[in-house]
Amino acid sequence: MGRxxxxxxxxxxxxxxxxxxxxxxxxxxxxxxxxxMPEDMRMALVQGVGSAIARHL
Structure with missing residues (x-):
């Protein structure tokens, strides 16, 4: 299982x-x-990961 x-x-x-x-x-x-880590950076990372995944679905 993961960490x-x-x-x-x-x-x-x-x-x-x-x-x-x-x-x-x-x-x-x-x-x-x-x-x-600043909140805006956290949100940007989560949104960026979501966008990258969406491009491949």
């Missing part, structure tokens, strides 16, 4: 990225960030 989201001093992020298919979730990505 704890709080590993390496990272803090779990309240936001998550859910990928839907046929009206139901098919995958969910949870994020954890360094505590000093």
């Amino acid at each position: 704890d989201l709080g590993a390496d001093g990272l803090h779990p992020y309240d936001g998550q990225l859910t990928l839907d298919g046929d009206d139901k979730p098919i995958a969910r990505i949870h994020f954890a960030f360094a505590p000093d």
Whole structure:
């Protein structure tokens, strides 16, 4: 199984990225960030990952 989201001093992020298919979730990505990472940078990273995945679905 994957590592704890709080590993390496990272803090779990309240936001998550859910990928839907046929009206139901098919995958969910949870994020954890360094505590000093600005909120706008966190949001940009989550949105960027979502956009990159969407281009390939």
